[in-house]
Each structure stands twice: as C-alpha cells, then as structure tokens.
Amino acid sequence: MNKKLLFEIGTEEIPARFIAKTKADMKGYLEKTLKELHIEYKSIELKCTPRRFVVVIDELAENQATVEEELKGPAKKIAFDENNNPSKALLGFLKGKDISPEEVYFKTVGKDEYAHIKLTKEGQAVKGLLKDIFEGMIKSTTFPKSMRWGGKNIRFVRPIRYFVCLMDEEVIDFEIEGIKTGNITKGHRFLGSSEIVINTPDEYEAKIKENFVILDDEQRKALILEQCKAVADSLGGTLMMDEDLLEEVNYIVEYPTAFYGEFDESYLSLPKEAIITPMKEHQRYFPVLDADGKLLNKFITVRNGDSYAIDNVKRGNEKVLDARLSDALFFYHEDTKKPLEAYVERLDTIVFQQKLGTILDKTKRIQNLSEKIAKALALTLPNLDRAAYLSKADLTTAMVFEFTELQGIMGRYYANLSNEPSEVAEAIYEHYLPRFAGDELPSTNEGIILALSDRLDSVAGFFAIGIQPTGSQDPYALRRQALGILNIMMEKKLNVRLFDLLDLALENFDFEDMDKQSVKSDLMSFFELRLKNLFTDMDIRYDVVDAIINIENSNPFDLLIRAKDLDAWVKNNSVTEALQTFSRISNISKESIAGKVDEALFAHDSEAKLNTAYNSIKAEVEAMLAKRQYVKALELLISIKDSVDTFFDSVMIMDENMDIRANRLAMLSNIRTTMESVADLSKIVNA
C-alpha cells in the first residue's frame, strides 16, 4: 500500500536568496536517501514560501523494499574444525542470523576463500524512518551563515518553529531538537489563521490558500508578474522586467498584491540609474517605462497581503522613495556644481590599501600603466591619459558615496556634463566592466586598456605586498579581477603576452622586501590556474589544456584558439597512434637540445628519410602557426609519422658512438620543438 506524505518545515522568514537553492538541496538529499534506504515512491515535490518548505512524496511505500545482502564471514581454513564440523568462528558468525551452516557458501576474496551467506533483510516500516530522514535533510542543508536559536542543538538559516508530518491521514509523531510534528499549520501572518488543522496531504494546499498563502512558487511568480503587468497597463506604461527582482519578490511574499506608487516628476531630471538603483536595489520596486522606453514617475511594488487599506501602504512607500530620491537629487546638484576633474584630488583621502596607497596613488599608476599598454598594443589614443586621470574621480562625489553601485555610471554622466570628450566619458564607465561573470565587456580601446590597467594594478599590487587569495579567502576579489583580465584579452583578441602586461604592472611597485622574481612567478601560476579553470569550464579536456598551456610565451587569446582547436581535433580524430609516436619523441629527446643535424653522421637510410620528411614540412608548419591554423599544422606534422616509426624501428637512438647518438637526438629534438610550438602532444592521454 502506498501513501502520500506531507512534511512541512514551518520557519520564520527565510532570506529570499537562499530559498531556491535550499529547495533543490533538500530534494536532492531526499532522492539520494530514499534510494539508499530502498524506499520506493513515485515523485517528490517541494514548494516554498518565505515561511515554509513543503515536501510532498507521492505513492510512498509503507515499507522499505526487501533486500538480499551478502555478508562475508571467516576464512575457509578456519571455518571447520579437524572433524569437518563448523568451527566456533563460523558458528559465531552465524549467531543470531537465523541461517544454518548448510546455507554457507565460499567465495575467493583476495588470496583466500571465505565463508559467505545471503541475508534477506525485511524492509522496516517507512513511518519509523521518517524522523531520521528529515532530521538528516535539515541538518545537511548548509547556508553561508547559519544560526542557533533558543539553545537548541541545530543550525538553520532562520529559526524553525514547527513541523507538519502526515502519511495519508495519519499524523507521524516525532520531534527534532524539541520541535514537534503535528497536523497544525499556519496561514498568512496577518490574514490567515495560525492554527489550521490538516487532515490529509491532499487538502493542504487548498486549505492554506483559504488562509492567504499561495504555496506553489511557480504559480505565485506567474501571479506576481501578471498583477504587475496589469498595474503597468493601467498606468499606460510597461513594466521594466528584471528576472532576479521578480524571483526575490516571489520569495518575500506568501500572498501578493501588486500596486503602484508615484514620485514627484521633478526627480525625472536625475540620471535614470540614480532613480532605478534606489527603487530596485533598496526598495524592491519595479520601474515603469513609457512607450519610448523612458522612465515614468511611477513604481510598482508588491504587498505581502491583500488590498485592504492599501492606500496606507502606497503612501508609506512613496514617502520612503521620496526621501531617497530627494537625497539623490540633492547629491546630484551638489556634485554638478564642480567639473568632474575637481574631484580627482580628493581621491587622496580614500585609502586603497595601506601599503598600496590611496586611490589617487592608484589613479597615477593606472595613468602610467595604460600608456604602456597602449604602446604594447601599438595604439595611439589621445584621450587615454585623460580618461585614466578621471577614471576614479566619481568615487568622491556624494552620489557614489551614497549609492556605490553607481560608480562609473555617474562618472560617465559627470564627464559628459563637464564637456569631456565622449571617449573619456565612455572609458570611465567601461573600465569597471566586467563587474560580474557574464557581464558586458568594455568595447572602446580606451575602455579596454583602462579596464586592464585597473585590474592588473590591483592583482600585481596585492601580490607585490604578499596578499594572495587562499582557499575560500579572497577579500579583494583578485580571482574575479584576474578572470576579467583574461576574458577581456581573449574576447578582444589582444595580441600581447600576459607575461609582458604583468611585467609592466609590476614596474609600478618597488617595495624593499619584495622579491620581484618570486612575485612574478606566483602571478604566473595564479593566472595559469585561472586559465585552466576557464578552459575546463568550456568543456575542454584537461589534458588538452595541459598540452597547450605555455603561459609565459603566449597570450590568452592565442591559447584559447589552440585549446579549442586541439580539443576538437583530439575529440574527432582517432589519433592514438600518432600520439604514441610523438610521445616517444618527447620522452627520448626531452633532455636534449635541438640543433644542427649532420647528414654525414647518418648511419641508416631511415635517418636521412626522416630528416628530409621533417625539413619538407617545417617551414610550412611554421607558416600555419603564424596564421594560427593549429589543426592544419598538427595534421601536417603528424604526416611524417611513418618516417618517424620507421626510424625508431630501424635504429637504436642510443648508439654507442656518441656523435651518432647526439646527432639522432638533435634531430628528434628539432621535431619535438616544432611539435611543442603547436602543442605538447605527449600530455594527451588515451585520445
């Protein structure tokens, strides 16, 4: 007989950002655990609101499945005594297992044979296992920060206050750290009853809906969107959609009612980001746009409740937004009384890092570094220095002080208002890009160079003073900045070695106790690891990555092409034999140095043939490399495979005559060097 199970965790308000992940974690835990426990079921469903996680398991077996288990006993040689009767050891093993010695069989494990028995394990009643299952589920759920409450020995992200546990109409009684199960749940905090009796799992959802809780996350989300759109329609505008905001709003309400509020039209003179940021980030409001995509002086927000006395709620929210916008307008007017350049000097009051100086010091380093990078890229950019000089100026404006998210954005506005060249304004904005994984990248040359300079300065600077990310500790987000550098270099196809850029960045740091060589090598390993991770995330084989990653001599853009090409080549071709041949070359010649081959020392026909074959392709392979045609270069290179094989079959490389030996090794080293300039094929395993 299968049953339906309902388990509810009644909580205090769970932070919205954790709910979706927790839901998935809990479901995963249950699937894994029920499988391990041999408990059958049809489906597991989880639905959540800010105040509850609700698990419904359909057609849950009443008992664990019966399973046959094999147990290993004593070794055969001690299982019987001299009279061939079961020994004490064997009887001891069988004790209490309801199995006769006749049922014992023997199997070889390792060197010896051992007694074995098959034990049929009757499944236990699932009912009795539920406490352990759900206690395990709750205790295995992790959060970045969790808490204890009321002296209980349990951690969760916010307090758990009650459980409901029903199998069909039966209440399954247990408690976890003093929190008891029952069949009583709570409705909406202000609109519903706080004592709703649930008789069967099937009636749960309808009953709490009567109590103003919409349980189904997807349904609730759709409802919120529909309501918000309807309100926007009624205002003659459109909703400025934001998936993340919608998701967040969905997990802060149990019963949504969308409504709109207004703000004074005079605030529309503010840059739109200065209006949108307080609305979305601080208050969780949706902005509303007119037909031309311009902001209206309206916002849409969602109450956790019905429409009763909603004018109060509207007025209150309008008042809060008005205070924020009035601050913003005040800041904007204050800020624009002076040109943007007037804010640069005050950067000396903001410390970047004790040893690395103020933001003004950093600005000067960015100016210096960006000029050098432009030179390395052979670009002449007359506005670059100005853009670098102004890049951080907005940090001392009142607006950015209050709304840090607006850094760069306000800088661009203020630069335009100060009649700076448009390239300068754009670069100020772009130098913060990318701000997060998947964000847009800078598009102008000035923006690209500033973005690189800023990040290179930070990463190189922190390494120079001995601050590197360790484990989960990366307080200055150096990993993210390194990824930004690599992404820009790859996407923008910059033809410059990372090694050289780091060198340039390090030129700006000279500390007494700093060992430049070791800083540089730490930086290279740090970047190499980031690159490897990036490539692995692109599903490029790890051995392919190993084969191409020669970070000192390459630029990330080139490495990306190599990685993708070689990966596709290895995945699509049966190249095992060729790889074996070239690995052999690598192994035998890796201690040797490439050099001139003396034909006079050839002792066998196959030597001359290989030398000719190699010389006939060498120049062409190099030409292909110059054009970054890596697959073609590889194909051509392995075309001499037969000559190599014949060579290996015909001669002993390690000839007794040292001159002949050296000559053969030199020839192989030449081939190896050419191969490594494409990729180190010896790193590829089992193609």
Add this chain to the structure above:
Amino acid sequence: MQMGAYKMNFQQMILKLQEYWSNQGCIIMQAYDSEKGAGTMNPATFLRALGPEPWKVCYTEPSRRPADARYGENPNRLYQHHQFQVIMKPSPDNIQDIYLKSLEAIGINPREHDIRFVEDNWENPTFGAWGLGWEVWLDGMEITQFTYFQQVGSIDCELESAELTYGLERIALYLQEKNNVYDIDFTDEIKYGEVFKKAEYEHSVYSFELSDKDMLLNMFNTYEKEATRLIDEGLVMPAYDYVLKSSHAFNLLDARGAIGVSQRALYIGRVRNMARKIASAYVKQREEMGFPLLKGGDINE
C-alpha cells in the same frame, strides 16, 4: 494611518513600549550613563547576552554617532538618536508575534500596513558581535532591527537572545506624519527640535571642527590602559566603563577624520580585544557565582 486614530507623541510611544515589554516580563532599565553608539553596548545587553542565564530587559538608549551629526540641518540624521532596546533571552518561540503586538500597542495595526521581515545579518565588529535576523519594514521603511545574537565579545552565545532595536525617531516620524525629525511632538507641547536642536548643532561643531585630536588620542590610550588594568584586577564593570569611553573617543576621532582608513582597523581591533577580554571575564565571574539567575536566584546578588 487609521482615520482619526490618536497620534502618539514621542514620550507616549516610549511609555507604551515600556509598559508592553514590562508585561512580557522585562525589567525596565534606564539608559546606561556612559556615551555609546548603540543600545547593544549597554552592559544590560552586551554582558547579559553571554552565558546560560535567562534575561529579559528593555530600555531607551540615547545613542551617539558623531559621524552622523548634521548641524541640526538634516531631517533624518542625528548626532544622537534614541533606540528602544529589548532583550529576550532565551528568545521565546513566538517572539515575532510578541514583537508585532508591540507595534499594535503603539498604534500600528499590521492589517493596515505592509510589514516585512527583510534579511539582515547584523554585525558590530568593534564589539566582536554578530547575529542573524531582519530589518523590519513598515510600508517600505526600516523601523526595527531584529537580531538573534550568535556571538558577543567574540564568544559564542550559549543561550541565544532575541535583540529588538526600535528606531524611535523613524517610527515617530511615520506615526505623526512628519517629514522632519525636529518637528516630532516630544510631548503635546514640546517639539523634538526644542529639546535637541541646539545640542545637535553644538555637538556637530565639536565633532567636526573643535574636538582636540591630541587629547582624544591620549584619552583613548589612557582609557585602554585603565580598562586593561581593571580586567587584570577582575573588576568587570569598571573595566567595561573604560571600554565604552575608549569606543566613544574613537568615534569622535573618526568623525574628525583623525584616523586614517588603515589605522581604523587597528583601533577597532584594540577595542574588540578589550571587549573580548571583558566578555570572557564576565562569563567566568558569573560561573564562579554559580550563574545566580539560572537558579532563580536573587537579582541583587
């Protein structure tokens, strides 16, 4: 606002809250007579939150934040504002409901508003304290900080307290439908500004322009030395007074811009270090006393 509802003045609001929480078993204490930045630093919270003994208390705490001073010209920011502080230790299971009823007691009917518990991870690094909880929003405005203490004085809380900190001026602005803090009716006859505006101006001038940096630095060092000496003598309360004093001296220096950003962390570390020592000395002291409140002992021990 309910139509025709009686709008409580500032003082009535405080009286109501005191009455309400006293009915929940809280002792009504008075503000602690030493300058501090928040009600959390009152020893009735900071120290009592430690150890296994139950504790329920409420009080109004004038809280000084020199860096927030605005010469009496900003409608919201103040050198000194008032917090109504509640500690319920251990936190009762229905503490959220109890809190919401306190709002009703001062005229906020949840049915007529939108009240939300918005994620907040509260932290006071200077005093080595943190907890999880919420900002409570009333129609989009933060009115209370609601925290379950997890650590105080860098020591894990054995019995977790719920700490409620009401921002009294904010709530009054809302209840009285005022836009400027100085227009709040303190009583029906006296405005908030009439009580505090001049003081706000003077403290702003002092904090930003006239405070004597060298003297404050000297005081910080002297207070720190005295606190350390008293900890060694086992005198928890007098030592803690000097920690509060040093913390205030630091806040004044900070507002004056006398402490560079890199040095800031060092000063904070020094205060935290003292707070940590006192916290553990306090727990040890209570243990030696046999945790009197645990055994239902005499409060005047």
